Amino acid sequence: MLRPLDRHATELLRALTLIVLLACGFAGLTSHVANASSLRHSPVVKAVQKARPSVVNIQGRKTVRAEQVDAIGGDPFRQVNGMGTGIIIDPRGYILTNYHVVENVEVIHVTLEDKRDYIGHFISHDPVSDLAIIRIDAGEPLTVIDMGTSNDLMPGESVIAVGNAFGYEHTVTCGIISALHREVQVSATQRYRDLIQTDASINPGNSGGPLLNIDGQMIGVNVAVRVGAQGIGFAIPVDEALDIAARLLSAERIEQRTHGVVGRSHWREGNSALLVTTLKPASPASQAGLQPGDVILEVDEQTVRRPLDFERAVLGVANDRPVVLKIDRDGHEQIVELRLSKMQAGDLFEQMAWQILGxxxxxxxxxxxxxxxxxxxxxxxxxxxxxxxxxxxxxxxxxxxxxxxxxxxxxxxxxxxxxxxxxxxxxxxxxxxxxxxxxxxxxxxxxxxxxxxxxxxxxxxxxx
Missing domain, CATH: 2.30.42.10 (PDZ domain)
Structure with missing residues (x-):
């Protein structure tokens, strides 16, 4: 015999129904979150996560010329807080940045992605390209950024800028390559040539930071923004930046030791290596038997893809130890031992004129x-x-x-x-x-x- 539910039974049924609905709802929500997590881990997120450990923040006080001076004799200079970004290009703490970021900075403060702070030491610079190298002593190997190439960039290609924008560390902005081969005049004394133009937001503090492709490879060094415009920023192509970095970090410049190799990046079988274009007369390289046309594949088992890789590999090697080169000569691999030598007075003058005068x-x-x-x-x-x-x-x-x-x-x-x-x-x-x-x-x-x-x-x- 059917009976109407009493009040207690009705409330019990409602409670059971609510529990079932909530369980079904939470099951659906959990499934949705799981799906969202995999979707949210996009190529952009992966690229940023890959590059972040190699991007540093740079801050410090610098002296600049005052725009206005009191008629009664005010100070023609003033102190300002400078900020910028740097890119780790060697595990020993060598960092590439823009010269205007560290120019006149009294004490260079460098902060890693994990918040560790160090004092940066000025190593070398090139005012024409507005690039400089500083170094920190972290006491352990640092993560070097994945270096791409700028010889295959495409207008419309997705790019990512990472930097210390307005002091907000590791700010990430996205955009596309708007154009290539731009020439930009930013002051009476500074002109940039062959820049990458992007609409990824580049702000004060981004200078010296990487412009990444969607694979997380550095394809440029952020350098300038068009004042008064929106979405017009510029970066130095990575191939040019790293060729200049090779000179700034060369054994000749840092240690006054010479090897005599002059070369350029050479693409072979989908990868780049170092093509020897010429050898300095009576240099260690010519004495070791290297020849123009040789392709250097490795130095002390370190892969060499560009001049910077070669200079990094020979920098700091003990004077009494040769470096072992694996080369390709006419399709056959060979091993060559190269021993760097101290530069003589004439070599030092030549190097000084080449680097300073050009x-x-x-x-x-x-x-x-x-x-x-x-x-x-x-x-x-x-x-x-x-x-x-x-x-x-x-x-x-x-x-x-x-x-x-x-x-x-x-x-x-x-x-x-x-x-x-x-x-x-x-x-x-x-x-x-x-x-x-x-x-x-x-x-x-x-x-x-x-x-x-x-x-x-x-x-x-x-x-x-």
Missing amino acids: FRLTPIPSAEFRKLNTRYRGGLRITEVRTDSAAAAQGIRSGDVLVGMHVWETISPENVRYILNHDDLDRFQPVKFYIVRGQETLYGHLRLDTPQVPQVARQTQGRG
Whole structure:
């Protein structure tokens, strides 16, 4: 016999129904969250997670020239808090960043992704490309960023910028490559060539940070943003940045030791290696039997894909130990032992001129110089100009004769060495130079790549 449910039974049934509904609902929610977790772990997330340990934050106080000075004699300089980003390019703590990030910074503070703080030491810089290398001593190997290439970039390709935007560490922004091969003037003294343009947000503090592709590989170094515009930022292509980093981190520059290898990245079977293009005469490389056309695959079992890999591998090797090279010569692999040597006085001068002036010099015999019919007493012939140097931008050519710099004659290498080692060299910047070309005497102003950080900062408006 059917009976109506009493109040207690009705409440019990409602409670059981609610429990079943909640269980079904939570089961559905759990399934949804599980699915969302796998979907949320997108290629962008994977790329950022891969790169984050290799991105550092840089901060410090710097001295800049005041825009306005009181008529009664105010301080022409002022202190500002600088910030930027860096990229770990060697496990020993070598970090690539923009020169304007660390220029004039009194104490460089570096913070890793795990919040550990270190003091950074200035190593070298190139003001023309606006790149610099600093180093920290972390006491353990650091994670090096995965270095991609910029020779296959495509407009419309997805990219990711990571950096210390406005002091917010490890800020991530996404966008696309808007254009390639841009030329940008950011100040009267700084022009960038062949930049990547992106609409990924790049803000003050992003400078020196990586621009990544969707695989988490660095394809550029963030450097500038168009003031007053939205979605127009710029990055130095990674191939150019790392070739410059190879010079900044070379054994010649850091340790005054030479190997004599001159090479470039070479693509073979889908991968890059180091193609030897020439050897310096009487150098350790030529004595070891290396030849132009050889492809260097490994140095001490470390894979070599570009000049920076080679320089990193030989940097810090003990003087009494040779490095072991695995090379490919005409399709056959060979082993070659290379022992670096200390640079001689002549080599040191050549390296100093090449790095600071941007060209190579050789003396001219007096009899030959007199044929130029000039009022100058002597000069040095320019035999080669570095393509990415300020000298090249000023129009200096191979064959020109350097006859003076600032207020001094340049008759001999000793004259140039005196000028480059002068305590007040930074105050002379940009340095006036005089050259003889044919029957003409020409002059211009050259901003030198001085080994020390200048005391007067350049304007940084418009940079990230």
